[in-house]
Amino acid sequence: MVRLGDNGKALIRVRNLDKTYRRGGQEVHVLQGLNLSVDEGEFVAFMGPSGSGKTTLLNLLGGLDLPTAGSIAVAGDEITRLSGSKLAQWRARHVGFIFQMYNLLPVLTAFQNVELPLLLTRLSKAQRRRHVETALALVGLSDRMDYYPRQLSGGQEQRVAIARAIVADPTFLLCDEPTGDLDRRSADEILALLSDLSSRFGKTVLMVTHDPRAAERAEVVLHLEKGALVEGTTSGPERHGPASGTAER
Amino acid sequence: MKFLTLIGSNLRRKKVRTALTMGSFAVALFLYGLLAAIQTAFNQGVQVAGVDRLIVRNKVSLILPLPLAYKDQMLQLPGVKAVTYATWFGGYYQDPKNFFPNFAVDAPTWLRVYPEYRVPPKEWQAFLRDRQGCIVGRKTAERFGFKVGDRIPLIAGIFGGEWDFDVCGIYDGARREDDTSQLWLRNDYLDERRVWGKGTVGWYVVQVRNPDRAAAVAEAIDRRFANSPWETAAESEKAFAAGFVKQVGDIQLLILVIGTVVFFTLLLVTGNAMALAVRERTAELAVLKAVGFGDGTVLWLVLAEALFYALSGGTLGLVGAKLFTLRGDPTGGLLPVFYLGLGRMCLGLLLAAVVGVAAGILPALTAGRLKIVEALRRV
Numbered sequence: 041m042v043r044l045g046d047n048g049k050a051l052i053r054v055r056n057l058d059k060t061y062r063r064g065g066q067e068v069h070v071l072q073g074l075n076l077s078v079d080e081g082e083f084v085a086f087m088g089p090s091g092s093g094k095t096t097l098l099n100l101l102g103g104l105d106l107p108t109a110g111s112i113a114v115a116g117d118e119i120t121r122l123s124g125s126k127l128a129q130w131r132a133r134h135v136g137f138i139f140q141m142y143n144l145l146p147v148l149t150a151f152q153n154v155e156l157p158l159l160l161t162r163l164s165k166a167q168r169r170r171h172v173e174t175a176l177a178l179v180g181l182s183d184r185m186d187y188y189p190r191q192l193s194g195g196q197e198q199r200v201a202i203a204r205a206i207v208a209d210p211t212f213l214l215c216d217e218p219t220g221d222l223d224r225r226s227a228d229e230i231l232a233l234l235s236d237l238s239s240r241f242g243k244t245v246l247m248v249t250h251d252p253r254a255a256e257r258a259e260v261v262l263h264l265e266k267g268a269l270v271e272g273t274t275s276g277p278e279r280h281g282p283a284s285g286t287a288e289r
Numbered sequence: 290m291k292f293l294t295l296i297g298s299n300l301r302r303k304k305v306r307t308a309l310t311m312g313s314f315a316v317a318l319f320l321y322g323l324l325a326a327i328q329t330a331f332n333q334g335v336q337v338a339g340v341d342r343l344i345v346r347n348k349v350s351l352i353l354p355l356p357l358a359y360k361d362q363m364l365q366l367p368g369v370k371a372v373t374y375a376t377w378f379g380g381y382y383q384d385p386k387n388f389f390p391n392f393a394v395d396a397p398t399w400l401r402v403y404p405e406y407r408v409p410p411k412e413w414q415a416f417l418r419d420r421q422g423c424i425v426g427r428k429t430a431e432r433f434g435f436k437v438g439d440r441i442p443l444i445a446g447i448f449g450g451e452w453d454f455d456v457c458g459i460y461d462g463a464r465r466e467d468d469t470s471q472l473w474l475r476n477d478y479l480d481e482r483r484v485w486g487k488g489t490v491g492w493y494v495v496q497v498r499n500p501d502r503a504a505a506v507a508e509a510i511d512r513r514f515a516n517s518p519w520e521t522a523a524e525s526e527k528a529f530a531a532g533f534v535k536q537v538g539d540i541q542l543l544i545l546v547i548g549t550v551v552f553f554t555l556l557l558v559t560g561n562a563m564a565l566a567v568r569e570r571t572a573e574l575a576v577l578k579a580v581g582f583g584d585g586t587v588l589w590l591v592l593a594e595a596l597f598y599a600l601s602g603g604t605l606g607l608v609g610a611k612l613f614t615l616r617g618d619p620t621g622g623l624l625p626v627f628y629l630g631l632g633r634m635c636l637g638l639l640l641a642a643v644v645g646v647a648a649g650i651l652p653a654l655t656a657g658r659l660k661i662v663e664a665l666r667r668v
Contacts, residue, residue: 104579104661125583132581139665143576147298157580159291204580 050077051212051244052101057110059096059267070096071267074110078212083238083245085258092264094248095216101246102135102214103127115211132160136205138234140217142197144189150176150200151185157208175203179233195226202233212244213237219254231257292586296593299566307598310562314602314645315609317555318637322610324544325633329466330624331540340500341370342402343507344529345493348520352377354489355519357480360395363495366513368506370498373398376476376491380443380452382433389429391443391472392491393479402496405463412437412458420478422457426469428617430459443472448483468626470618495523552644559648563595567652574656575664588657595649596642603641607634 054076061068070093078084086094099105100112103119112119114134122130136157144153154175158168176182179199189197198218205213215234219227235257237243247258255261263270300307345363347353354376363372376393396417400406408416408424416422425435435441439456454474462469480487497506507523514521524532534540567574574587582590611629613619618627 099662102579104665125585128578128581128583131579135581137576137579139576143572143665145295145298145573145576147302148295152294152298156295156577159295160581160586165291 051080051082051115052076052078052246053111053113054101055111055113057097057100057112058108059093059100059105060108069267071100071107074268076262076269078244078246080244081238081242083235083257083259084247085255085261086246086248086264087250087252087255087261088264090250093267094264097264098214098216098246098248102137103131132157132208134211136208136210136213138198138201138205138213138215138218140220142189142194142201142221144197144200144204146189149186149188150181150192150203153189153200154203154207156204161208171207172203175207176200178206179203193226194222195229198222198226198230199233202230202237206237206243212246215245215247215249217249218247219249219251227251227254292590292593296590296597299570299590299594300597303566306562306565310559310598311602311605313555313558314599314641315606317551318603318606318641319609319613320551320606321548321637321640322607322629322634323613324548325637326610326614326627326629327624328540328544329630329633330618330627331534339403339405339496339526341497341503342526343495343497343503343510343523344526345495345507345510345521345523346491346529348511348522351492354486354491355493355521357488357490359493359514359519359521362513363493363510366506366509368497368499368502368509369495371398371401371496372493373402373496374476374490374493375399375473376479376489377447378443378474378479379446379448380472381446382441382443385444385446387433389426389432389470389472390468391474393476394473395490396473396475396477399473402494405467406460407463408458408460416457416475419455419457420475420481421453421455423454423472423474424458424460425456426471427459427461428469429472430456432470435459448479452482465628465630466626470626494526552640556644556648559595559598559645560651562598563591563649563652564655566594567591567656571659571664574659575661578659578661579665584657587659588653591653591656592646592649595645595653599641599645599648600638603638607637 054074057071057074057076058069059071061070074093074097086097088094096105100107101114103122107120110120117130117134119127119130144150145156148156151172154172155168158171161168163171173182173185176185179202181196181199181203184192184196184200187196189200192200198221202218213234218234219230222230231254234245234247238245238259245258247254249255345355345359347355357374360372360374363369373395375395378391378393380391381387382389400408400413412424416424423441429435433441435456437456437458440453441456442451442453444450445452452474454472460469460473461467476490495506495510497503503525507525510523511521577587577590578584607629611634614627614629618624620627
C-alpha cells in the first residue's frame, strides 16, 4: 500500500472503499480498495476518464450512496454506519453539493433556493434571511435575489447553487463538474469562487472535473482510473502552503 | 409552516393541473353536499320522530282509513297518554305542481302530541274557533306568500272541489330539522264536508307514557283491534318514517353507491395528478434529499400537496353546496327539509382529506424512497 503524506489530521479518511453495481446480471466494480485522506481546508480535484468512478466516489463521500465495503470517516463520524435519516441529517450539517446542471428548483427564486438547506435548521425567519443574504452577497448576486433560475445565466445559476451549498456553513463542499456546462468566462468565475472559498474561508472542496484548467485551480489533483487512485497525483500551482491532500493506494 | 413557500411554489408550477384537480374535489364535494342534503330530507322524518309516539294505521294500507271511534278505545289502554289523529287531504294551491303536505288534524289534541311545533297561542286559539281555519308552516307560508288573515283556496285532489281556508296562524319548528312545509286544517270541518268516508280518519298518533314500553303498547293496540273489520298496524314513529322512505326506494343505498363512485373516481384523478407531479420532479426531489431533507420530510411535502388539493377543493365544493341548499327545496315541495348541516360538512371535509391522503400516499412513498443517485442521473 502506498501512502502519500497522511499527516494524521485528515478531515476525510477513506479506507478500502469498494463499490460494486449489478448491471444486467453482471457485477461492475466501480471502486476497488480505494484509500484517501483529505485535510481540512484543502481543495482537491479528481480527474480521470469517464467511468473511472469519480462521481461514484463523490456520491459516497457525500453520503448519497453507500459503499459495498470499506469505511468513510468525516470529522470522526463513520458515515457508512448511519441510518437513512441520520445520513440525511449528516448531509444537511456537513455537506454542500454543487452539481454540473446547477439543479436549482425552477419554481423558487434565487433567495428561496438558497434558503432550502436552512429550512432544516432551527433558525428563525430573520436569521435565515441574514444567512441567505450573506451567501448571495458572497457569490455576488445580492441584486438577483428575487430572480427565478430561468431569468439567470448559467454562470449566475451556478453561483446561486454555490450560495445554496455554503449557506448552512457545511464542513466540506462536493462539486461534480461544476463548470461542465459553462462557457470559459463563467467557468473561470466559478473556479475563482471555489478557490476563494477554500483559501480565504478555509472550506474543504472536493471537485470532480474533466477539465485540466479547472483542475489547475486545486491544491491537489488526484487521478482515478478503473476505480482506483493512480500514481501521478499533482499539486496545483497557484496555492500556497503545503499540499497535504493525500491519496493512498 | 416554513415549508409552505415550497409547497405553494410547487402547486403554482402547473396552474391548470392544480385548478383541475382542485376542481375535481370541488365538484365531488358539491355533489356530496347535495346528496347529503337529499338524504337529510328523506331521513328527516326518522331523525325527528318522537320516541314516545306511535303511528297507528290501517293494517292493509296507509291509504285505507280507520274509524274515528278508535280514539276513545285507545285512550283506555294502559300506557297510552294521549291520542290524536290526522287525515291526508292532498290539496294543492292553484297548480298541481305546487305540492306541499296538507292534512286534517284533531285540533284540540294535535299540539299536545306534537309539542315541537310552535304556534303563537292567539293564533292557535283563532284556529280552534274557526272551523274553516288552517295553520300553515313557515316554509309554505313564505313560499306562497300566505299571511295570517288570508283566505286561501285549495283544490282537494282526494275529496274534490275547491276548499277555502282562513289562515289563522303560522307554525315554526323547535328544531331546524322540523318540517315547516305542512298545512293543517280541522278534521271536524273535513268530516262535515266530505261526501264519503265520514267518521273515519287516516291515521292515529298515540303518545305513550313510557317510551321503553312503546313496543308493548303497540302490540296491545293491534291486539285490541284484531279480527275487526279495521285491523291496525301500530309501530314507532321512527319505524313508520323509515318505512315511508323505503317506499320511495333504498335512498341510502343509492346515495352510498353514487357517493362511492364519485369518491373512487376522485381518488383515481388525484392519484394520477400526484403521480405525474412526483415523476416530473424526480430530480428536484433528489436535490432536496441531497441537501438534507429526510425521506419523511419529502413524503410529507408530497402528502401536503395532495391534502391541499383535497381541503381547498373540498371546501369550495361544500361552500357551493351550502349556498345551493340555502336557496331551499329545489323540487318545489318534495324535499321540505333540505339543508346541509355543519356535521355533514365536516364529514365531507374529512372524506376529502382521506381521499387526498389515499391518493397521495403512493406517490409520496415513491418520493420518500427515492434513491438520490439514481434520480440525479435522470437530470
